[in-house]
Amino acid sequence: xxxxxxxxxxxxxxxxxxxxxxxxxxxxxxxxxxxxxxxxxxxxxxxxxxxxxxxxxxxxxxxxxxxxxxxxxxxxxxxxxxxxxxxxxxxxxxxxxxxxxxxxxxxxxxxxxx
Amino acid sequence: xxxxxxxxxxxxxxxxxxxxxxxxxxxxxxxxxxxxxxxxxxxxxxxxxxxxxxxxxxxxxxxxxxxxxxxxxxxxxxxxxxxxxxxxxxxxxxxxxxxxxxxxxxxxxxxxx
Numbered sequence: 001x002x003x004x005x006x007x008x009x010x011x012x013x014x015x016x017x018x019x020x021x022x023x024x025x026x027x028x029x030x031x032x033x034x035x036x037x038x039x040x041x042x043x044x045x046x047x048x049x050x051x052x053x054x055x056x057x058x059x060x061x062x063x064x065x066x067x068x069x070x071x072x073x074x075x076x077x078x079x080x081x082x083x084x085x086x087x088x089x090x091x092x093x094x095x096x097x098x099x100x101x102x103x104x105x106x107x108x109x110x111x112x113x114x
Numbered sequence: 115x116x117x118x119x120x121x122x123x124x125x126x127x128x129x130x131x132x133x134x135x136x137x138x139x140x141x142x143x144x145x146x147x148x149x150x151x152x153x154x155x156x157x158x159x160x161x162x163x164x165x166x167x168x169x170x171x172x173x174x175x176x177x178x179x180x181x182x183x184x185x186x187x188x189x190x191x192x193x194x195x196x197x198x199x200x201x202x203x204x205x206x207x208x209x210x211x212x213x214x215x216x217x218x219x220x221x222x223x224x225x226x227x
Contacts, residue, residue, distance in 0.1 A: 004156075033215075042118075042202065042217040043157075058214065090156060102148075103215065105156035 004106035023091030032074040116141040120218035137203030
């Protein structure tokens with residue numbers, strides 16, 4: 001199993017550009033989520049999904065869109081990039097709650113918005 | 115507002131020392147508390163705690179949860195340079211089948227020779 005994969009690893013955007021961060025998992029996990037990690041702020045939840053076709057907002061959803069058309073993929077879209085979105089983005093997946101809810105994290109995407 | 119606070123923010127110890135990392139929380143709908151180790155890239159899972167007073171152990175690492183006082187500790191004995199990392203505490207806030215993790219800012223541990 002590849003686990004959770006993310007592409008690209010690094011990206012530089014100009015203000016106003018749009019892009020999609022890709023996330024895929026091959027563990028047949030129902031639950032997937034996106035976090036951003038900023039210095040001194042810890043990891044913050046952006047959006048999450050409990051299954052194909054179902055998404056919901058986390059703590060910091062503004063400026064981001066998600067969709068979940070398949071169990072495997074959970075892309076994160078930046079509609080109009082802003083410097084405040086410079087961050088490291090992590091995708092994670094886990095089984096639905098059944099007493100164990102270990103989240104597996106992808107390697108991260110480092111995004112810089114100029 | 116849900117919050118998770120970790121202390122200390124950072125510490126430097128000598129190899130062989132024992133360290134205790136702290137995590138306190140105030141959240142609604144507590145489901146579990148998780149500890150992660152983050153080196154250069156993605157966080158890696160260490161422990162999940164759901165019940166008070168039951169210690170979880172993995173080698174030199176151990177952790178315990180106090181749901182009455184709303185905190186957890188992570189102990190590392192006989193530290194090694196490979197333990198140098200940021201240790202993250204997260205609380206899973208139950209919302210039915212959808213879990214949400216609220217993370218603390220982490221404790222940066224540096225183990226020197």
